[in-house]
Amino acid sequence: MPRRRIGFWYRFAAVICKPPLVVLIKRDWRGMENIPAEGGFITAVNHNSHIDPFAYAHFQYNTGRVPRFLAKSGLFKKGFVGAAMRGTGQIPVYRESTDALSAFRAAIDAVERGECVAFYPEGTLTRDPDGWPMTGKTGAARVALQTxxxxxxxxxxxANEILPPYARKPRLLPRKTHRVLAGPPVDLDRFYDREMTPELLKEATEAIMAAITRQLEEIRGEKAPATPYDPRRERVEQRRKTRAQTRGADPRQNRVRGGRTAPDGRAAAREEGLGS
Incomplete structure (x- = not known):
């Protein structure tokens, strides 16, 4: 399988981005030998800062295998930034549209062309209060099992110590260290040649997230929580609390129009994609 050349736009972006990264951030990079030298592959990365895509891309650029990130489609329409996104081969994600599946197809095509596709399986910045990886979404597992x-x-x-999640201002001093640890490939053999059901994708995703978490435990020198933070369950719990508070304030809210009982927690869970 071929290996894609880095290309003009990636080299141009490196000329612009590498100097401030080198000056502002110390580096502790390990596991470069686990990045495949040839052929298509996926990197599954934890996400804890708005600037970590730049810091992580710096790491992987130095391996000679540049990543293709999945990014919001709006970024591709912003002048020079959009030109750079297109030129470096990033993959637009069209959320809430008929083109939503195009990113999945593009990721498969990129892997089959021998490229690296970088996934943030959490889908957003971690909301875990201690910065540990959350539960993951199934996109990376789906592409991996198909290819x-x-x-x-x-x-x-x-990177999260420079710009914490959802913070507005960076903390540049004292100079921080960006630590990266790439592990060996996740063993997904047990998931091959099976029907790609939601349950199978969930199990494969859990295996991927567990591997990322083990790498982060080694970096941080401490153990992660036994149960990953699940933002969907958090939203369900928040809805339950809100309804309970509303009912406590006004007993009439226990019932809705037509005399039917307000939906219970299981219905809310189904709305959030939990359970059956």
């Missing part, structure tokens, strides 16, 4: 490409779990820590 049978290697999935390299990558943990990173340090």
């Amino acid at each position: 049978r490409c290697p999935v390299i779990p990558v943990a990173q820590w340090g």
